[in-house]
Amino acid sequence: MKFTDLNRISKLFFGTIDIAKELSITQESARITAVRYTKKKLLIRLKRDLYILPSRFDKLKEEEIFHVANILQTPSYISLTTALSYYNITTQQQRNYIESIGLKRTRTFEINQLNFSFSLIKKSLYTGFGLNDNYFIATPEKALADSIYLSSLKKYNCDFNAINFSKIKLKTVNEYLLKTNSHVLSYWKNICRTYKIWKH
Template identity: 45%
Template sequence: MKALRLRNINKPIFNLRDLERVLNVLPTSAKVIASRYVRAGLLIRLKRDMYVLAEQWPYFSIEQKFQFANLIQTPSYVSLMTALSYYQISTQIQRDFIESIALKRTKQVNIEKTIFHYSKIKSDLYFGFVRQRNFFIAEAEKALLDAFYLMSLKRYTLDVAAIDFGKFDRQKIASLLTKFPESVKQMAAEHELA
């Protein structure tokens, strides 16, 4: 059965060219097969021409899902409560919900009961993230300021009682705050961060 050959791809994320190679089919056939396998539940389509094996989904680590989040909408980086939880700054743990900051649009994608949520931010505030392993994630201080910024726009709710404010680098917050509007600076001051 051709479907068994999918395991020979040997990478978590693959495209139609990988299917062509492993199944030894023409590009048009690869597209038809991919659609058929998605309908049959053998493949999961993350987005156009980007797939993972359905049988592997339950075993992907949170870091791999962060990588998927970066790829489902580009450019984007993991931020907000997802990043704060990852850094163990929040006692709130989000299961199957990954928040990211994006430049293009605010949207939500549900893949296999995992929600990938993207909040659009102004391009001049799209900074303060790092590459870890194979994904981009906000620095802890920027994740908090992203949350404050979206809260100031009434587009986000943050459980501040779950945040350990003592874990933030106040000098870094002061440096990052220079690019944010006054409303965010006021929120930082209210939490004794600036």
């Protein structure tokens, strides 16, 4: 039984069943092996019974990294500056930082120097996203709305100077923010006045 035998697993993400099959061992032995390999940094554990080889993780494309973010916390979707950058709406660059919106808790995971940040929002605001290939991502308008909402609560720091508001349907952003509260709406109106982007 050799660690290199795991390179024969064709799946990008795999579990102990796949490890057991490839190494010709029981699933319980595979579980113990996975724990040992993870401690030695020969495997990366994404969540319960789901692993990836470090060599493959380091070669992930942007869309695959977004999929990993969805896996790390379920349910969740890519949003905030990460989504705005993906749509070329902001010039703000965040190296090795992936931002998502979730329903469970606010926290950050670090995997091989790549940070996955999750911000918690109310269930009533958990909308405005769709499935793109195999990952969930906010629409441009919802990504901005999320940024405004969390910034107004001082839970996020969005660089609004870097945003090209002309690429955004501001009426749609307003519709999302109408579901929040007067404090958020006041913050939004100040942004509109500051950047002279839209009259309510």
